[in-house]
Amino acid sequence: MVLPNLIAAKHAFRPLRPHCSHSLGIFSRSPPRLTFSFSFASRFSTSSLKNSEHKPPPSQVQRKPSIRENIYTIPNLLTLSRIAACPVLGWSIIKGDFNLATSLLVYAGLTDLLDGFLARRYNMKSVLGTILDPAADKTLMTTLTITLAIKGMLPVPLAIIILGRDVALSLSAFYIRYNTLPPPKTWSRYWDFSLPSAEVRPTEISKINTALQLFLMGSTTISPLISYDLAMPLLALQWVVATTTVWSGLSYVFSKNAIRVVAQRHRRKAPPS
Numbered sequence: 001m002v003l004p005n006l007i008a009a010k011h012a013f014r015p016l017r018p019h020c021s022h023s024l025g026i027f028s029r030s031p032p033r034l035t036f037s038f039s040f041a042s043r044f045s046t047s048s049l050k051n052s053e054h055k056p057p058p059s060q061v062q063r064k065p066s067i068r069e070n071i072y073t074i075p076n077l078l079t080l081s082r083i084a085a086c087p088v089l090g091w092s093i094i095k096g097d098f099n100l101a102t103s104l105l106v107y108a109g110l111t112d113l114l115d116g117f118l119a120r121r122y123n124m125k126s127v128l129g130t131i132l133d134p135a136a137d138k139t140l141m142t143t144l145t146i147t148l149a150i151k152g153m154l155p156v157p158l159a160i161i162i163l164g165r166d167v168a169l170s171l172s173a174f175y176i177r178y179n180t181l182p183p184p185k186t187w188s189r190y191w192d193f194s195l196p197s198a199e200v201r202p203t204e205i206s207k208i209n210t211a212l213q214l215f216l217m218g219s220t221t222i223s224p225l226i227s228y229d230l231a232m233p234l235l236a237l238q239w240v241v242a243t244t245t246v247w248s249g250l251s252y253v254f255s256k257n258a259i260r261v262v263a264q265r266h267r268r269k270a271p272p273s
């Protein structure tokens with residue numbers, strides 16, 4: 001009788017296994033549901049802590065550097081000198097000094113050819129140059145149009161057509177500059193032309209129109225120095241210029257290749273991070 005009693009007592013006082021899911025005795029360390037809750041909470045808090053450690057604060061997020069280019073080139077300086085000569089040209093026409101006006105026109109034509117040659121030959125092209133060059137032509141054209149119309153040497157309706165087209169294109173250029181400027185869009189960045197945003201490409205009819213306009217303004221300017229009567233040839237040329245001016249203005253509206261967004265092109269070429 002003693003041996004069976006000892007065996008029974010041994011089985012009666014055997015400790016319960018704490019890992020059994022169905023153990024509910026006083027020797028169980030914790031209920032299964034409570035153990036699962038603590039395990040899930042610890043995993044969730046650990047993963048959240050890891051994510052917060054790897055995620056940098058917004059103040060330390062670095063933006064990609066903006067694209068910059070060298071704008072201090074000889075072609076750009078020549079173009080700026082052509083723009084600076086326009087007030088002197090206008091003053092000489094108003095005063096009737098057509099010798100000085102003709103000399104400045106020759107200078108403008110030579111520098112226009114020279115800056116284009118240097119930009120292509122020595123790889124001095126820049127986005128600013130694509131803006132300055134047509135801006136210099138328009139400044140010259142505006143100066144000649146206003147001063148020759150004041151002197152009565154150019155019809156006022158033709159002057160309105162030429163100036164109206166240039167004003168519309170200038171306002172469009174301001175809007176395109178703001179719309180294509182990479183963020184942040186600030187006042188200082190807007191006027192920082194070392195940050196290219198869009199490139200203006202003149203259409204074929206616009207190139208022809210510019211050449212015809214310059215030829216008309218040049219012929220009108222030197223006409224007092226020539227002994228021949230140029231009234232009829234100039235009248236015919238004025239009608240041609242009026243037609244090409246309207247045509248070239250519409251070409252910028254309907255042409256898809258007139259404006260190229262530089263920022264988007266560089267963004268496509270950037271390697272994936």
